[in-house]
Amino acid sequence: MLNKFLNLNAYHKAHLFDPLHEKEINREKLPRVLPPSLARLELSGEKYIDIPREVFDIYSKYRPTPLYRARQFEKDIRTNCEIYIKDEGATPTGNHKISSAYLIAYSCKKDGIKTVATETTGNWGIALAMASRRFGIKAVCFMDYESHLERPNRKALMEGFGADVVIVEPPPQQEVKDLLTLSANAAIEFTKRTKGAYYIFGSVYSYFIIPQSVIGLEIKTQLAELNKYPDIVVGTCGGGANLLGTAGVFLADIVDEKRKTVIVSAEAESCPILSEGKMGLYSIDTLKYYPLIHTYGLDGLRDGDYVGGLGSTVVASSVAYFHSTGLIHVNRFSSEEAMKAAEIFHKSEGKLIALETGFTMAAVIKQARENSNKIIVANISSGETDKKFYE
Numbered sequence: 575m576l577n578k579f580l581n582l583n584a585y586h587k588a589h590l591f592d593p594l595h596e597k598e599i600n601r602e603k604l605p606r607v608l609p610p611s612l613a614r615l616e617l618s619g620e621k622y623i624d625i626p627r628e629v630f631d632i633y634s635k636y637r638p639t640p641l642y643r644a645r646q647f648e649k650d651i652r653t654n655c656e657i658y659i660k661d662e663g664a665t666p667t668g669n670h671k672i673s674s675a676y677l678i679a680y681s682c683k684k685d686g687i688k689t690v691a692t693e694t695t696g697n698w699g700i701a702l703a704m705a706s707r708r709f710g711i712k713a714v715c716f717m718d719y720e721s722h723l724e725r726p727n728r729k730a731l732m733e734g735f736g737a738d739v740v741i742v743e744p745p746p747q748q749e750v751k752d753l754l755t756l757s758a759n760a761a762i763e764f765t766k767r768t769k770g771a772y773y774i775f776g777s778v779y780s781y782f783i784i785p786q787s788v789i790g791l792e793i794k795t796q797l798a799e800l801n802k803y804p805d806i807v808v809g810t811c812g813g814g815a816n817l818l819g820t821a822g823v824f825l826a827d828i829v830d831e832k833r834k835t836v837i838v839s840a841e842a843e844s845c846p847i848l849s850e851g852k853m854g855l856y857s858i859d860t861l862k863y864y865p866l867i868h869t870y871g872l873d874g875l876r877d878g879d880y881v882g883g884l885g886s887t888v889v890a891s892s893v894a895y896f897h898s899t900g901l902i903h904v905n906r907f908s909s910e911e912a913m914k915a916a917e918i919f920h921k922s923e924g925k926l927i928a929l930e931t932g933f934t935m936a937a938v939i940k941q942a943r944e945n946s947n948k949i950i951v952a953n954i955s956s957g958e959t960d961k962k963f964y965e
């Protein structure tokens with residue numbers, strides 16, 4: 575197993591800004607809102623960062639996750655491209671987020687933190703709950719009412735791992751479109767009134783993105799064992815964890831080695847964060863609490879179906895940076911197209927994938943049909959607890 579994370583902030587400096595005055599936050603001030611260990615990680619410009627021994631030991635129980643060729647899927651969508659699937663469904667929580675959760679919970683434990691609060695549409699909360707339990711920390715997860723309606727089993731799963739779960743309802747007589755901000759605000763209100771508690775965001779910030787790099791680093795090694803290197807890497811972008819986790823090392827190779835790999839992000843029609851987002855200073859909350867980052871933000875969500883974790887109106891600064899320099903391309907899909915792609919994958923490969931991964935698969939199908947004899951790679955999260963979508 576690999577023993578270092580890749581930090582994309584080595585390619586563009588990470589700045590954080592005070593939400594009240596929009597002035598750059600320095601190293602000394604950041605630990606007021608971020609656990610000190612995560613604040614250090616957030617501002618690090620080191621290209622490679624050692625995986626702490628305790629976290630490495632936990633990873634080694636489930637990493638590297640499998641990489642396999644989806645031959646039946648290739649056949650069913652009639653492509654001569656080779657499609658490789660990195661199965662993050664094979665992690666303890668069935669999705670990519672757990673690898674960040676372990677590093678975050680370990681860092682909080684080291685900093686003496688007893689309580690963490692977060693927002694979730696379901697998947698991330700389960701990961702934080704599981705990792706927090708492993709390190710003896712209390713997790714309090716704020717889940718929006720619509721995600722709870724769509725994924726009713728998630729609350730019990732988080733509680734099963736010892737987390738407290740609060741379902742966040744919209745304010746009376748108001749329709750709320752930005753569900754992540756709704757629950758992030760609620761988690762931050764809780765953090766402010768709870769002594770010693772810290773708010774953790776389930777994507778976007780470097781402390782979350784950096785540990786995701788293990789996915790792409792493993793893909794590169796696993797493909798190298800087959801004497802292959804990808805031509806096209808597909809991810810889907812909520813806050814950017816999945817996309818940068820899968821594609822980060824290949825973006826680095828484009829810059830360092832002038833590789834010609836095409837990086838594609840699948841986005842939801844109702845949340846066109848990459849194609850319509852504007853560069854500026856943003857945070858996920860509207861309470862002027864969490865640090866602002868220089869990145870793309872979206873003025874709100876468009877009408878459309880439920881998109882789970884793809885409804886983030888802010889992305890990681892590395893996503894904005896690499897998109898603005900032309901290295902990340904965008905394919906946009908409706909939820910219906912995503913669900914259809916998920917069904918095709920399920921029929922071909924016998925694996926249920928998460929709603930969000932359906933968007934990835936829609937882009938994989940598009941790329942496989944538009945290209946010839948290319949090597950395509952994408953990562954999947956499990957949809958085993960999403961079964962409602964397939965009924």
Ligand SMILES: Cc1ncc(COP(=O)(O)O)c(C=O)c1O
Binds near residue numbers: 670812815883931
């Ligand atoms: C399974 C899955 N895929 C993708 C995402 C998108 O978020 P991110 O871009 O942070 O990976 C989420 C977010 O919750 C998710 O649960």
